[in-house]
Amino acid sequence: MTKAKHFQLILILGSMTALGPFSIDMYLPGFSGIAADLNTTVAKVSMSLSSYFIGISAGQLLYGPLLDRFGRKKPLFIGLMVYILASLACAFVTDIDAFIGFRFVQAVGSCAATVASLAMVRDLFPAKETPNVLSKLMLVVGLSPMLAPTAGGYVTTYFGWHTVFLILAAMGAFVLLATQLGLPNTHKPDLSISLKPKPIITNFISILKVPQFYTYAFTGAIAFSGLFTYVAASPLIFMDILKVDAEIYGWIFALMSISFIGSSQLNSVLLKRFSSEQMIFAALISQSIISFVFLILAINDLLGLYETIGMLFLFLACLGISNPNTAGLSLAPFSKNTGSASALMGATQLGIGALASFGVSLFVKDSITPMVVIMTSTTILALFILIIGKRKIKMTIVNTDDDAMAMVH
Structure with a gap:
């Protein structure tokens, strides 16, 4: 090309x-x-x-x-x-x-x-x-x-x-x-794929059963819900709690976008030296440390405007690195039903993000702490799913290899 x-x-x-x-x-x-x-x-x-x-x-x-x-x-x-x-x-x-x-x-x-x-x-x-x-x-x-x-x-x-x-x-x-x-x-039309509800649901379930898909799709979606949490909470955090006017809030929003964009472009450079798996793990470990520091500062009421901007900037930078890699690895096992896999991945991300946004509307009232609690919880959950899921992927590969050896033997 x-x-x-x-x-x-x-x-x-x-x-x-x-x-x-x-x-x-x-x-x-x-x-x-x-x-x-x-x-x-x-x-x-x-x-x-x-x-x-x-x-x-x-x-x-x-x-x-x-x-x-x-x-x-x-x-x-x-x-x-x-x-x-x-x-x-x-x-x-x-x-x-x-x-x-x-x-x-x-x-x-x-x-x-x-x-x-x-x-x-x-x-x-x-x-x-x-x-x-x-x-x-x-x-x-x-x-x-x-x-x-x-x-x-x-x-x-x-x-x-x-x-x-x-x-x-x-x-x-x-x-x-x-x-x-x-x-x-x-992609050539595949007339073997049925559009009746039962086969469609069966197809989605078969995609969900692939360890590489569910590991990286759910890791990515749960980690990425931190962005939905920030977007939903940011008008309240900056304009109501930290008393910033609408114009300054617009500039803050732009700065956060630069963090996310910049790190996603840095990801392209880093992929020349490191694998996607390494990048996801490093990004989630970094995100976990940042979340914990953010939470300690929030609980002890040590967050002013600049500290909040700084912590959110670092948090979103981690997402800019992990998100393209989790998306890429989620879709990697599929060549036949990539459309269904990408749709399921997108719906998962949006659904979990919507839940996080709903959590913000319930709990974020007059303090930054609930937002940071949601961000920290989702980050730790994403890391946990990644660690458990990677073991499942390894077991699948080992079992596949064993089956292949048995067939050769």
């Missing part, structure tokens, strides 16, 4: 990955405008964010089997068409309930790009190269929360919130054209 072709593939896969984060973050500055135009409250408008998350969770599991059964391009085309039409409907809607409903449909459509991008990384690149490619895609995912709200703020101020959804529809159209014209057919 030439460097130009490699760059082109990364660019298209990156644009597919960016569609979801932009759809979540770009309309946030328009909440009050939407509430005023649709004669409702900002709290009711925020339900459109919840409906989007529900749509993502449902859509991930829907597209996995479709991408394996019909190949990558057909489901991707249909999903992106659904996304474009739902985005246009959001732009011209006149009722809040319809808006919430169309946001759900928009999420289901965007999932086609999210799940297909992960599956196509596994199709297009060797298993060894996958974590490196995913690190580059992490750059897009990390940049999106920095760029989308800022761009959305300017668009909303000068052109109104409706224009945000017209821009999202245009982005969807661009991704549709780029994927159809610029990506090869990476």
Whole structure:
């Protein structure tokens, strides 16, 4: 593969990955405008964010089997068409309930790009190269929360919130054209894969039974829930408890994104010297130490603004290293049903992240400590799953080798 072709593939896969984060973050500055135009409250408008998350969770599991059964391009085309039409409907809607409903449909459509991008990384690149490619895609995912709200703020101020959804529809159209014209057919349709509920569930269960998948998918998802915890708690922590204004909070959010992006790019460099397994273990050990120090400081009321920023910066840097590697190793055993595996991995990450966010809404009130307790607990649990799971993987390899020797004998 030439460097130009490699760059082109990364660019298209990156644009597919960016569609979801932009759809979540770009309309946030328009909440009050939407509430005023649709004669409702900002709290009711925020339900459109919840409906989007529900749509993502449902859509991930829907597209996995479709991408394996019909190949990558057909489901991707249909999903992106659904996304474009739902985005246009959001732009011209006149009722809040319809808006919430169309946001759900928009999420289901965007999932086609999210799940297909992960599956196509596994199709297009060797298993060894996958974590490196995913690190580059992490750059897009990390940049999106920095760029989308800022761009959305300017668009909303000068052109109104409706224009945000017209821009999202245009982005969807661009991704549709780029994927159809610029990506090869990476996976032949497999008509042996059934779309009936029972075989689909059986297929997901068979994926879950693979030790390498459940070890790295759950390790990655539980560790990554620390990011969801931070995102959910950060407005309360910085603006309510540490009394920072909205503008400064925006800059803090950008700084944290730089930590996550920077470490995910450092991961690409470190992978030239170390294996993905070594990187995950080192990142989780570091994350555990940082979490414990963070917790001791929080319990003893030693956290001011700068100390909190510093500890969160270090914590998120560990995630930027572990996440691409756990994703790469989760998908490595699959060549036949990669779509289903990537969908299951995404749904797991989102589901566990949503639980962590819910924990924040219950416990984080007037102290930083509950947030740090959740972060520390999930980190230790992820490390525990990694250690136990690696033993299972070794046992599987040993048993496979023994079976092979018995057959040869």
